[in-house]
Amino acid sequence: MQERAFGFRTRALHAGTPPDGETGARALPLHLSTAFVFDSTEHAAELFALRTYGNIYTRIGNPTVSAFEEKLASLEGGLGAVATASGLSAQLITILSVARSGDHVVAAANLYGGTVTQFSVTLERMGIEATFTPPGDLDAFRAAIRENTRAGFVETIGNPNGSVADIAALAEIAHAAGVPLIVDNTFATPYLCRPIEHGADVVVHSATKFIGGHGTVMGGAIVESGKFPWGAGRHALLSTPSPGYHGLNFAETFGEYAFLQRARVEVLRDVGASISPMNAWLLVQGLETLAVRMPQHVANARAVASFLRDREEVAWVSYADLPDSPDRALAAKYLPLGAGAVFTFGLRGGREAGRAFIEALELWSHLANVGDAKSLVIHPASTTHQQLTDEQLRAGGVGPEMVRLSVGLEDVDDLIWDLERGLAAAQLAGEVPA
Amino acid sequence: MILTLPSERRALLDRSRTVAMVGASANHSRPSYFVFSYLRTKGKLDVSPINPAIAEIDGVHAYPSLAAYTAERGAPPDIVDVFRKPDDAPQVVREAIAAGAKAVWFQYGVINDEAIRLADDAGLDVVVDRCIKVESARFDGGLAIGGMNTGVLTAKRRLR
Numbered sequence: 001m002q003e004r005a006f007g008f009r010t011r012a013l014h015a016g017t018p019p020d021g022e023t024g025a026r027a028l029p030l031h032l033s034t035a036f037v038f039d040s041t042e043h044a045a046e047l048f049a050l051r052t053y054g055n056i057y058t059r060i061g062n063p064t065v066s067a068f069e070e071k072l073a074s075l076e077g078g079l080g081a082v083a084t085a086s087g088l089s090a091q092l093i094t095i096l097s098v099a100r101s102g103d104h105v106v107a108a109a110n111l112y113g114g115t116v117t118q119f120s121v122t123l124e125r126m127g128i129e130a131t132f133t134p135p136g137d138l139d140a141f142r143a144a145i146r147e148n149t150r151a152g153f154v155e156t157i158g159n160p161n162g163s164v165a166d167i168a169a170l171a172e173i174a175h176a177a178g179v180p181l182i183v184d185n186t187f188a189t190p191y192l193c194r195p196i197e198h199g200a201d202v203v204v205h206s207a208t209k210f211i212g213g214h215g216t217v218m219g220g221a222i223v224e225s226g227k228f229p230w231g232a233g234r235h236a237l238l239s240t241p242s243p244g245y246h247g248l249n250f251a252e253t254f255g256e257y258a259f260l261q262r263a264r265v266e267v268l269r270d271v272g273a274s275i276s277p278m279n280a281w282l283l284v285q286g287l288e289t290l291a292v293r294m295p296q297h298v299a300n301a302r303a304v305a306s307f308l309r310d311r312e313e314v315a316w317v318s319y320a321d322l323p324d325s326p327d328r329a330l331a332a333k334y335l336p337l338g339a340g341a342v343f344t345f346g347l348r349g350g351r352e353a354g355r356a357f358i359e360a361l362e363l364w365s366h367l368a369n370v371g372d373a374k375s376l377v378i379h380p381a382s383t384t385h386q387q388l389t390d391e392q393l394r395a396g397g398v399g400p401e402m403v404r405l406s407v408g409l410e411d412v413d414d415l416i417w418d419l420e421r422g423l424a425a426a427q428l429a430g431e432v433p434a
Numbered sequence: 435m436i437l438t439l440p441s442e443r444r445a446l447l448d449r450s451r452t453v454a455m456v457g458a459s460a461n462h463s464r465p466s467y468f469v470f471s472y473l474r475t476k477g478k479l480d481v482s483p484i485n486p487a488i489a490e491i492d493g494v495h496a497y498p499s500l501a502a503y504t505a506e507r508g509a510p511p512d513i514v515d516v517f518r519k520p521d522d523a524p525q526v527v528r529e530a531i532a533a534g535a536k537a538v539w540f541q542y543g544v545i546n547d548e549a550i551r552l553a554d555d556a557g558l559d560v561v562v563d564r565c566i567k568v569e570s571a572r573f574d575g576g577l578a579i580g581g582m583n584t585g586v587l588t589a590k591r592r593l594r
Contacts, residue, residue: 003439006587016578019591026589042475049462051471053576061579069581080582246463253465255542255565260582 008075008191009291016070017284030281031064050245050253050265059274060264068280071287072211072221075190076203079226080260082268083219083280087186087206088118089273090220091153094182094204096271097263098235099150101127106144106151106179108165110135110158110397113384115184119153135163141170145177150235151202152179156195156334157187159370160380160404161397162318162343164330171199180228186210187340187370191294198334201228202259209371210341213286213293217279222263226256238262244270293373293409298338300375300415301407307416308345313353313423315401319343341407342370351390351400353426354379358403360425363410363418375408375415436550436560440585444573446537446559450512451480453566454503454535456526457517458483460491466517467491469541469567476570482511500526500533510534515566516544523549531556539566 006014017028036055038044046052055061069081084090099105107119109132119130133140135158145152152174154165167183174181180201185193189210195203205211207219230238231251238258241247244266250258268274298321305319320331320339331339347353357379358366364377368384378384381393381400390400407415437443453473459466460483470491473481483496484503490496497503504510514530516523516538523546530538530553537559540549545563553560561569571577572584 003441011587014587014589015583018586018588021575021592024591046471046475049471051468052475053571053579055579061581063579066579066581070578070583073581073583074585078583080577080580082581241463248463253463253468255568257568257580257582260580264580 011074012071012291013288015074016067028064028067028281028284031062031277033062033277034058050248050261058277059272060269062277062280064277064284065275065280068219068275068284068287069221071284072190072205072207073223075194075287075290076185076223077190077194077196077225078203078223079256081221081223082260082263083207083221083275083283084268085220085273085275086218087184087204087208087220088114089271090204090206090222091115091118091182091184092122093263093267093271093273094202094222095123095128095151096267097259098180098237099128100237102148103127104129104131104146104149105153106131106133106141106149108133108135108141108152108154108170110161110163111153111155112159112184115153115155135161136166138166138169138173142173142177145174145179149177149179151182153182153184155184155187156193157320157340157342159187159342160344160402162320162327162339164320164327164334164339166330167193167195167198167200167334171201175199178232178234187342188335189290189294189340191290192298192335192337192340196223196225201225206371207283207286208369210294210297211286211290211371212283213290213371213373214282215369215372215374217276217282219275219279219283222260224259224263226260228259230258242266294341295337296409297341297407300409300412301341301343301405302338303412304405304407304415304419305343305345307419311423313348313427315346315348317343317345319345342404344402344404346399346401347403347423347426349401349426349429351381352429354401354403355382356429357422357426358382360422361418362421363414364405364422370404370406372406373409375410376406377403379403435557436554436562440569440572443561443564443569446513446561447479447566447570447573450537452507452509452511453479453481453513453515454484454497454500454511455481455515455517456484456500458485458491458496459517460488465541469515469517469565470494472567473570476574478570478574479513481515484514500529500535504533510536513537513539513566515539515541517541518544520544520546520549524552527552527556527558531558537561539564541565 183195320327
């Protein structure tokens with residue numbers, strides 16, 4: 001019998017979601033049940049001791065959730081996945097699976113602001129220190145790795161500035177030091193980039209974005225390659241006896257599954273940031289059409305970026321698909337089908353121009369999210385960052401003139417029509433040079 | 435024959451009924467106990483410990499050697515599952531061949547080129563650096579419950 005390597009679209013539809021064995025239901029059943037009965041006391045004991053597989057309690061696992069996990073793991077080319085309540089909880093559970101108080105992580109900067117805060121405030125309070133290195137500076141990344149470093153972290157496409165990570169180079173540096181590389185692949189999705197194919201060890205997602213695709217539900221996921229040597233000695237949490245499981249050594253007992261097992265049965269279990277089966281069900285519907293939606297997101301984003309680049313009112317456009325982007329070569333390597341649909345541009349005229357631009361838009365939704373089927377826009381200087389001075393904004397890499405777009409699936413002519421109205425209003429705001 | 439494809443491992447598990455586990459431990463924190471307990475409680479494979487130091491595990495009779503297994507049962511095991519250090523593997527394979535086993539399964543990390551070649555040359559089916567529990571669970575739905583990528587794609591209904 002020949003093995004067939006099924007394509008991305010086929011796996012998006014079939015991986016993790018065979019017909020239901022009990023009922024024959026072709027669509028994925030939604031199992032809204034908090035708990036699952038045991039066959040016997042012995043069965044229960046085997047389950048709790050991790051010696052057999054089965055459903056116990058939805059905080060740890062659920063059949064609808066596991067279908068989402070397997071589908072995403074298949075699309076990313078991973079060994080398996082653990083779904084979580086959100087992207088931030090996926091990151092937290094990933095870090096807590098490999099690091100503890102006294103440990104250290106290295107993050108390539110230009111990360112999502114929420115991630116920076118999670119690392120520099122919440123994890124710091126828990127005793128896990130983070131070093132942020134400049135984007136693209138491989139030497140700084142290498143130099144920041146210490147004896148107690150347990151992971152490197154980077155975003156495939158940086159939020160919001162759209163920079164592209166050199167995943168293979170970062171992975172090589174991390175591996176040379178015995179450290180795994182974690183990649184947040186939210187903006188690319190596995191359709192545009194599969195970090196594990198480039199050497200990444202763990203991929204995290206905010207599934208709330210393009211995976212769900214419709215701006216309906218929160219969710220996150222951790223996918224792991226199964227290739228990192230967790231038992232080599234640098235990650236004591238995985239290679240020494242766990243008091244939570246009567247001295248169980250995850251690396252020795254579960255081999256390549258050690259990380260995913262510990263992430264689920266110790267960290268997800270104890271943190272409790274579980275995804276609702278309802279949300280997982282909707283995310284499965286989203287994944288089924290990911291390969292249909294992403295090319296249209298990219299096509300619309302390219303058209304919008306090209307339009308903006310040629311306008312007098314626009315000072316700059318930061319989108320790695322543009323020919324003059326400093327990230328063009330990295331985008332060609334890691335994102336051959338397109339650099340996603342989220343990017344930033346700068347309005348001549350600064351903060352007031354940005355405010356006028358946003359308020360003049362009719363179709364673009366003014367909100368703090370990305371990856372919806374609908375086009376989204378935010379001007380950080382007049383909203384999320386409005387308490388900061390222009391100087392403080394620039395220091396944080398978010399200029400007063402910066403607008404972030406998440407380009408949706410509307411008719412692109414209508415999107416551009418609306419942007420023209422916004423640009424006209426920005427010019428009238430009075431700060432635009434003639 | 436060295437079985438590298440998932441479908442080959444599935445076919446081996448489907449056609450096998452008995453497993454002799456060399457190096458099975460009664461210590462509940464040992465990996466071999468996890469695998470033994472899983473196979474025993476799933477009930478699809480008749481699993482026996484091979485360990486001269488113990489009489490039984492969880493009520494299942496332990497045989498002192500593979501030769502004793504075949505002699506007492508009147509039939510060899512379909513699969514010899516090896517939980518021993520790699521250096522011990524060639525001797526286990528010689529005993530498996532002598533006992534009439536049809537397949538030898540080397541667990542995670544039990545990698546020894548001589549042992550693989552001995553088993554392959556003797557016409558046994560060989561699985562290397564895989565876990566018989568994980569591979570069983572890949573095809574019976576257990577791995578899928580854990581969110582693992584089983585690689586199993588089908589539009590046919592199967593009771594798990």
